[in-house]
Amino acid sequence: MRPNIASLSVLCCLPMTLLAQSARQEKTISLPARASVEAVSVSQTGNLIAAICSDHVVRVWSVSSGEPVRSLEEKNESPNAAQFSTDGRLLAVAYQIVQYEKGAIRVFDVDLWKEQYDLAAPFSMYALAFSPGKRRLAFSHLNTEIWDFGSGKNLTDISPPFGGSAAMSFSPDGKWVATADGDGFVRVYDANTGTLRGTPTEFLLEPLAVAFSPDGKTVLAGGADKVISIINPESGKVVRVFPRQSGLVSSLDVSANGKQAAVVYRSAESFVEANHVILWDLAKGTVLADFQKLGIVIVGGTFVSDHYVFVTASGNQLTLWSIP
């Protein structure tokens, strides 16, 4: 691992960032003045990042060059979520159409930058998730809807009693979808029918992150309870709990080989403060890497082959990091 100037300069003044050596700063991208980034999706193929910007523009950059690839801008529409498909070929963007108080989800082919689908949607989206093989798209507002691209139909509408779903994850075969719901439960549904599979898993505070393991045998979930639970998706029972976490579990990603999980944490005292990521060894329950840096916000990340790539924002600057 090579040290970098940014982490060394922080090292001098903040002892708590000693562990920042675990992440490598790869690239810095500057946005136009006065624009900031609200959320980012990183393509799992590692070639593109797409950012929802405060000036209502979706900006897409090449990861390798840091150069802009595309800007998506619709008059009178405000993007609020974006997600690449697992193969990186599609980009779904949720828009708020303020004038009509309704929403739309547009799905773009990122090779041709051609709009493939335009789906009617509620005004405000919390989360988007593609199934592997990009056959389906789940989107969450107060309900969670599953759209099937093959049939062009909304397969099912799975609604928690209240509060919507903060995160969703499809099983590797696309048959099941797990949701982290505002009412304090993690639920696993049949993605075709919306039938609840097994018993919902109980948390006390809201689960904010959920991820199927690559073999589909377990679901990882975490949230405001500051725990990471490994759940049997058939029974809903928690089979293992990680040691109490230092912050609210904001996002969870599992590596393709199923051996590692990258966890982004938020602060309970200030929910927007997401500046801490830990790479866990799932078998041993030990920390492989730990990165924390004051003054930045982690706005997105994903595993690209065997390393975790994440993006931080500070003002109008984006920084791309990787944990080998």
Next chain:
Amino acid sequence: MLTRRDVLQKCVALGSVVIASQFSPEAMLAAFQDREKQVRQPTPPNELGPFYKRLTPVNNMLRAPGDPGMPLTLFGQVFDTRGDIVPGATIEIWQTNHHGHYDLNGYRYRGKLNVDKSGAYSFESVVPGHYPDRICQHTHYLVMAPGHRTLVTQLYFATDPVFEGDPTKNYARDPLLQTPELIRPVMLTGDPNEVHAKVQFELCLGRL
């Protein structure tokens, strides 16, 4: 105290309501009352936020003796969109303490109650502090009743400095606040040595 019907009958007697119909005044007044009830709008929803906690115990006394902050009574009634009382409704509230901190480890400043037959509720709390990520002071509400849509909303305080005394004009300073309807006036009672705030927040549930 005059009932609504008494008031309407007085209006007819004084000529402020003129009934020009083949139906009796009683029938027309009853229909008028029914129509009035129908126009009640559901309380606007608002974000759940990330700090809702399951299994909140039944308790309407959220503040403990000696807690910092201005004592606050939150009270009101639960109606449906026809204006009928909703008995059997359950209300949960949660908020920060005076210093703007949510209790994630326990259930401080979290309460739950079942409304009585009159649809009335009240909680004893303190005026919440400012949570660092939010512009406005607020109290979260979750209201559930059989046969009605679950309401997730937040109550805001007209005395919040961010509104500069004019919530109708300045409500949009908090991007989560889409309407001034959720901002309620604050009544101050007691004496200068022991000021107590009271906020009335009527809740209206949509019917299933």
